[in-house]
Amino acid sequence: xxxxxxxxxxxxxxxxxxxxxxxxxxxxxxxxxxxxxxxxxxxxxxxxxxxxxxxxxxxxxxxxxxxxxxxxxxxxxxxxxxxxxxxxxxxxxxxxxxxxxxxxxxxxxxxxxxxxxxxxxxxxxxxxxxxxxxxxxxxxxxxxxxxxxxxxxxxxxxxxxxxx
Numbered sequence: 001x002x003x004x005x006x007x008x009x010x011x012x013x014x015x016x017x018x019x020x021x022x023x024x025x026x027x028x029x030x031x032x033x034x035x036x037x038x039x040x041x042x043x044x045x046x047x048x049x050x051x052x053x054x055x056x057x058x059x060x061x062x063x064x065x066x067x068x069x070x071x072x073x074x075x076x077x078x079x080x081x082x083x084x085x086x087x088x089x090x091x092x093x094x095x096x097x098x099x100x101x102x103x104x105x106x107x108x109x110x111x112x113x114x115x116x117x118x119x120x121x122x123x124x125x126x127x128x129x130x131x132x133x134x135x136x137x138x139x140x141x142x143x144x145x146x147x148x149x150x151x152x153x154x155x156x157x158x159x160x161x162x163x164x
Contacts, residue, residue: 001026007036010080011064011073020084027163033086039074039093039155040064046151050143053151056109056136059126060154063116066123074157086161096153099144105153106144110137112154 004023010016044057081089
């Protein structure tokens with residue numbers, strides 16, 4: 001193959017390096033491997049502090065942790081590509097940052113929380129009553145806008161390298 005590309009795949013794989021090594025075997029010389037995985041390190045950061053926005057982010061990340069998913073996967077991509085036999089990986093990170101009435105980040109945070117809600121409650125992260133999912137997006141928006149603040153959404157860490 002000319003390329004192997006994956007997005008939000010490795011976070012769910014137990015032996016990530018073994019999978020990448022197998023995929024690289026099927027690449028032609030100079031073929032490219034590229035993966036994009038979540039980057040949670042700055043997710044939920046706000047200025048000035050917006051407690052609800054930060055809490056929603058914390059609920060989401062804690063759900064991933066309790067589900068035994070690798071919440072540091074984005075930062076591990078460089079090493080994983082090296083472990084797969086690739087050299088000189090390049091990396092980039094993209095993070096949604098915004099504020100104001102029309103920023104899509106509030107909807108995104110509420111959508112991720114809604115999708116994770118059944119697992120959150122099952123794993124004991126929080127309760128549906130505490131989240132109040134039907135009003136979460138509105139409350140997130142109101143909190144940040146009232147302060148004329150800025151918030152960071154989920155980041156996307158990308159890494160790519162060519163097979164020698």
